[in-house]
Amino acid sequence: MRLLLGFGYDGSKFTGFQKGIGNHSVESEILSCIREHDLGTHFISCSRTDRGVSALMNTASIDTDLSPSRIMGTLNSHLDDIYFHRYAVVEDNFRVRYVSMKTYAYILPDTYPYNKIKLDDLKKFEGTHDFEKYCKLDRKETTREIKEIFAETYLDSRILLFRARGFLWNQIRFMMGYAIERIIHPSTPPDPFHPAYNARRLAPPNFLVLRDIEYPNVVFTGFPSKKKENISKKLFENSTVQSFLGKNLSESLKRK
Numbered sequence: 001m002r003l004l005l006g007f008g009y010d011g012s013k014f015t016g017f018q019k020g021i022g023n024h025s026v027e028s029e030i031l032s033c034i035r036e037h038d039l040g041t042h043f044i045s046c047s048r049t050d051r052g053v054s055a056l057m058n059t060a061s062i063d064t065d066l067s068p069s070r071i072m073g074t075l076n077s078h079l080d081d082i083y084f085h086r087y088a089v090v091e092d093n094f095r096v097r098y099v100s101m102k103t104y105a106y107i108l109p110d111t112y113p114y115n116k117i118k119l120d121d122l123k124k125f126e127g128t129h130d131f132e133k134y135c136k137l138d139r140k141e142t143t144r145e146i147k148e149i150f151a152e153t154y155l156d157s158r159i160l161l162f163r164a165r166g167f168l169w170n171q172i173r174f175m176m177g178y179a180i181e182r183i184i185h186p187s188t189p190p191d192p193f194h195p196a197y198n199a200r201r202l203a204p205p206n207f208l209v210l211r212d213i214e215y216p217n218v219v220f221t222g223f224p225s226k227k228k229e230n231i232s233k234k235l236f237e238n239s240t241v242q243s244f245l246g247k248n249l250s251e252s253l254k255r256k
Contacts, residue, residue: 002063002094003040003071006086006213006220011054012206013081018048026082030060033078039071040064046096046213050170052205057086057212061096072223086220099165101147101214104172106160107207113183114207115158121179122149122160124192133193133200134175135168144168161211170202177201 009026011017019028027045034043045060064071072084108114125134128145135142148163162172181188181199189197 001065002061002090002092003068004088004090004094004096004215004218004220005060005062005072005084006057007060007075007082007084008056008058009054009082011049011052014051016051017045017053017058021051029079029082030075033075034062037074037078039066039074044096046099047102047210049210050173050205050208053208053210054206055210058210059096059213061090061094063092068221068223085223087223088218088220090218098215099213100216101163101165101212102167102210103212103214104162104167105209105211106162106172106176106203107154107209108158108160109207110156113180116183117160117176117179118182119149119151119160121182121190121192122175124190125149125175129193131168131171131174133197134171134178136170142168144171172208173203173205174200176203 011026013024014026014029015021015024017026019025019031027048031043034040040062042063043060044062045058047055047058049055049058062071068087068089072087075082075084108117126146126149128143130143132142144164144166146162146164148161150161152159152161160176162175175192177199178188178192178197178201180203181197181201182190185199188199191197
């Protein structure tokens with residue numbers, strides 16, 4: 001049986017996501033627990049977030065003969081700062097990285113220059129463009145389509161939402177860097193794809209959160225845990241970002 005698991009984590013507590021990055025990555029901690037308790041095989045994650053980036057809803061697939069409650073209960077009992085909160089039974093040939101949409105949230109601190117960032121500057125990235133200037137240059141194909149960029153409010157903070165089927169490495173952070181450049185350097189071209197723009201400012205990762213991953217024809221079942229039902233206090237405390245994570249993870253427990 002192949003399971004699709006939804007999970008969140010506080011990126012500030014890890015050396016990165018992918019195994020092999022530092023001695024305490026999200027993926028390495030999960031894999032270690034899976035091996036130690038013989039929970040399954042072929043664990044494949046969907047999104048490899050940057051160091052410092054958190055997630056409300058990353059996903060991974062695993063092949064197993066155990067029940068979803070056994071797997072998720074074991075993972076939640078033995079992992080710190082990682083919480084598995086949703087699952088779906090999928091076909092054996094399901095591919096976890098074939099998504100219909102990803103949504104990232106960038107939570108803006110109420111300090112300069114973040115409190116001056118203009119949504120209109122970021123909406124210029126909507127549509128299909130060559131994002132060569134807005135990614136870590138590790139691949140030849142840099143054309144991507146951004147479906148939508150919009151804003152919400154959480155507590156006293158503005159949150160910028162980015163929706164697309166996929167993003168390049170560091171793409172959102174470079175896009176945010178452009179918006180910052182527009183504030184601190186007024187001479188920055190109003191067209192982010194203008195040849196004169198070459199600043200390549202990389203915005204900090206700690207305000208970026210992978211908010212959701214969507215799949216066609218997949219219905220998730222929530223997995224509340226008595227041990228970690230007060231997830232907002234157990235995992236994510238103190239900062240606006242952590243409060244946002246905690247509230248949203250708590251809400252995810254209610255979804256069926």
